[in-house]
Amino acid sequence: MPFEQPRPTWDEYFLMLAKLAATRSSCLAFPVGAVIVKNKQVLATGYNGPPTGAAHCTDQGYCYPGLSSCDASKIMPSRAVHAEANAIAQAAKHGILTDGSSIYVTLEPCLSCLKLIISAGIKEVFYETSFNSGESLLIRDSFVKDGLVTLKEIHLSEITAQRATTFLLKPTSVAKDNRVR
Numbered sequence: 001m002p003f004e005q006p007r008p009t010w011d012e013y014f015l016m017l018a019k020l021a022a023t024r025s026s027c028l029a030f031p032v033g034a035v036i037v038k039n040k041q042v043l044a045t046g047y048n049g050p051p052t053g054a055a056h057c058t059d060q061g062y063c064y065p066g067l068s069s070c071d072a073s074k075i076m077p078s079r080a081v082h083a084e085a086n087a088i089a090q091a092a093k094h095g096i097l098t099d100g101s102s103i104y105v106t107l108e109p110c111l112s113c114l115k116l117i118i119s120a121g122i123k124e125v126f127y128e129t130s131f132n133s134g135e136s137l138l139i140r141d142s143f144v145k146d147g148l149v150t151l152k153e154i155h156l157s158e159i160t161a162q163r164a165t166t167f168l169l170k171p172t173s174v175a176k177d178n179r180v181r
């Protein structure tokens with residue numbers, strides 16, 4: 001039986017995993033997911049939300065009272081740990097080497113996360129949506145120019161996204177249709 005649809009590329013595969021991780025985000029700010037990968041193996045995953053054990057913004061209904069985002073206050077520090085930082089922390093917690101790995105994120109890392117990524121030895125960043133602008137962009141580009149890290153914007157093809165949607169909406173491993181292993 002022929003394959004009705006192509007398999008996702010590795011980049012698409014890991015971006016989809018990052019998107020799934022993002023569904024677990026527990027901050028009212030936009031959902032973000034991250035997956036650290038080395039040699040096509042997943043090392044760690046993360047999503048944005050307050051530190052382990054702290055109240056989830058989504059559970060209490062606000063980030064800070066009156067604020068809809070952990071990053072919205074000019075005076076209060078962000079409650080949320082960003083997805084990339086959480087993935088790196090998860091690796092650290094479980095003693096997993098991140099040196100020489102890559103990270104897939106649904107949103108381009110902020111400068112704090114990018115610095116953390118570089119210092120964790122993560123060499124490649126693949127992101128879906130751009131984030132940095134203005135002076136942040138200049139600093140980001142200086143890191144790239146110095147050869148510390150590479151960044152690449154990637155997207156799911158329509159056919160991959162549709163196929164994944166079908167898999168999510170219906171039982172996946174049914175023999176009677178065209179989905180071949």
Ligand SMILES: [Zn+2]
Pocket residue numbers: 026027028029057062063064068069070079080
């Ligand atoms: Zn929040």
Ligand SMILES: [Zn+2]
Pocket residue numbers: 082083084109110111112113114
């Ligand atoms: Zn960040």
